[in-house]
Amino acid sequence: KQEVTQIPAALSVPEGENLVLNCSFTDSAIYNLQWFRQDPGKGLTSLLLIQSSQREQTSGRLNASLDKSSGRSTLYIAASQPGDSATYLCAVRQETSGSRLTFGEGTQLTVNP
Amino acid sequence: ETGVTQSPTHLIKTRGQQVTLRCSSQSGHNTVSWYQQALGQGPQFIFQYYREEENGRGNFPPRFSGLQFPNYSSELNVNALELDDSALYLCASSLSGGGGNTIYFGEGSWLTVV
Numbered sequence: 359k360q361e362v363t364q365i366p367a368a369l370s371v372p373e374g375e376n377l378v379l380n381c382s383f384t385d386s387a388i389y390n391l392q393w394f395r396q397d398p399g400k401g402l403t404s405l406l407l408i409q410s411s412q413r414e415q416t417s418g419r420l421n422a423s424l425d426k427s428s429g430r431s432t433l434y435i436a437a438s439q440p441g442d443s444a445t446y447l448c449a450v451r452q453e454t455s456g457s458r459l460t461f462g463e464g465t466q467l468t469v470n471p
Numbered sequence: 472e473t474g475v476t477q478s479p480t481h482l483i484k485t486r487g488q489q490v491t492l493r494c495s496s497q498s499g500h501n502t503v504s505w506y507q508q509a510l511g512q513g514p515q516f517i518f519q520y521y522r523e524e525e526n527g528r529g530n531f532p533p534r535f536s537g538l539q540f541p542n543y544s545s546e547l548n549v550n551a552l553e554l555d556d557s558a559l560y561l562c563a564s565s566l567s568g569g570g571g572n573t574i575y576f577g578e579g580s581w582l583t584v585v
Contacts, residue, residue, distance in 0.1 A: 362513075392574065401477075401561060402514070402576040447513055456527050457502050457565045457574055461513035 360385045362450055364462035371438055372470050379433040379465045381448035386429050389451040392459070393422050393433050396445045405446075406433070410453075438469045474498060475564050475577035483583045484552050492547045492580045496564030500575075503545040505537060506561040508579070514561055520545055549582075557584045 361384045371377055381391070390409045394402040406415045406422040408431070414423040421434040431448055445466045449459040474497035484490050496503050502521045506514035516529035520539035534550040543564070549556055559581055565574040 394576070399581070401475075401578040402563075404573050404575060407573050449513075451574075456519055456521070457504055457563070457572075458516050458519055458527050458529075459504075459506075459514075459563075459574060460516070461506075463511075463513045 360388075360450060360452060360460045362448060362460050362462040364446075364448060364465050366465060367463065368466040368468075370468040370470065373438060373440060375438050375469075376434070376436050377438055377467070379435070379446050379448075379467070381431040381433070381462055383429045383431075383450050383460075385452070386426050387453050388426065389453050391422075391424055391431050391448060391450050393420075393431075394447045394449065396447060396464070398444075402447065435467075438467075440469050440471050442469050443467055475562060475575050477560075477562050477577040477580050479580055480578065481581045481583075483585060486552055486554060486584055488552050489548065489550045490552060490582060492549075492560050492562075492582070494545045494547070494562030494564075494577060496543045496545065496562070497575055500564035500566050501543055502565045503539055503543065504563045504565075504574070505545070505547045506563065507531075507556075508559040508561060510558070517547070552584045554584050557582060 393405045408424040419436040445464040447464045449461045476495045504519040505517040508514040519527040523539045538546045559579045562577045
């Protein structure tokens with residue numbers, strides 16, 4: 359059974375800092391990994407999707423890496439801004455589970471002005 | 472804007488009642504999944520529909536049921552509501568069969584059971 363863990367559970371940083379969020383998964387037979395952002399009381403916004411054959415993906419100030427063999431992914435946020443404050447969730451899609459995603463419990467990020 | 476719309480956005484039900492939540496998937500997406508997210512936790516997979524057939528289910532009892540319609544919109548039905556069913560219910564749509572298709576989520580329906 360796939361299990362996804364995110365560390366830290368919460369993180370508070372001053373504006374302008376670069377930061378790294380961590381995600382680990384127990385079963386390396388994944389199809390892809392997706393990072394989401396969730397604002398309080400809202401749905402999920404897809405940030406980055408990394409295929410199992412890829413090592414990293416970039417979008418603006420965000421960079422996500424994937425090490426499938428070790429079961430780890432990181433989300434790097436450069437020059438953080440107060441608007442980045444949200445909960446960040448990673449989710450893996452198994453090779454044999456269709457579109458089913460297994461989520462971690464998220465990292466709650468606060469960027470202080 | 473993901474193109475996935477859910478209704479209602481908020482609702483309050485009494486224990487023992489039944490509820491129906493609705494989802495309109497992104498245009499062209501033939502796969503819809505439902506997730507339950509309790510406060511402070513990650514979403515948990517309930518089930519998935521592809522071309523009107525359920526083709527995957529998480530660890531949820533039979534009182535959680537669903538439908539997918541020919542236009543790929545979907546419903547989640549929960550019978551005999553319990554207090555623990557209070558959560559955010561998320562609908563997600565995608566195009567099945569593709570390699571790395573992104574999965575898109577709606578804004579969710581907040582259900583409170585009292």
